[in-house]
Amino acid sequence: MMEERLPGWKELPEGAVVRDAGNTETIDVSGWRVFKPVIIDEKCTRCRLCWIYCPDGAIIEVIDEKAKMGKRYEVDYMHCKGCGICYAECPVNAIEWVPEER
Template identity: 40%
Template sequence: MNMKDKSWKEIPIGGLIEKGGTAMEYKTGSWRTFRPVVDKSKCINCLQCWIYCPDSSIKAENGMMAGFDYEHCKGCGICATICPVKCIKMEQEKK
């Protein structure tokens, strides 16, 4: 289902996800007011951010933190809060 093709009258009440494996179709990045930005020079690749991100929006490659999936990151700031070395900053989104 492509959400762009449907009006509010056609989507399920409350935006209910009707079946598994469809979360990738919901591009929640447009909800963001603040975006996470990482300073990789300070990152210790503990992947705590990857574990705690509620939207699976932390990218990991070869066991290392590799940035963000900005199409799905909602800007909740959990990654910045949980990071033990505080190398993720939340910056105002430019619209």
């Protein structure tokens, strides 16, 4: 049986370095999640607390004339790490905490 060769230290990508401004935008961190937030639009009062508290900017404000108060909130699942802060902070329980399915 052939042993799998592990990369040497010189072949590993450099850690803790932001090489280009804004490059984290292209990195998909969805694999980190065990649970994910799901916003229940009917319950949402548009208070924006989830948007303010999310440490990853993964709550998106969508301007939509047809929505209540002309906007709604969505989760950017490519950048949401599943920390649960939005779920904990929503004052009206408009965010459900759902097991991630893969």
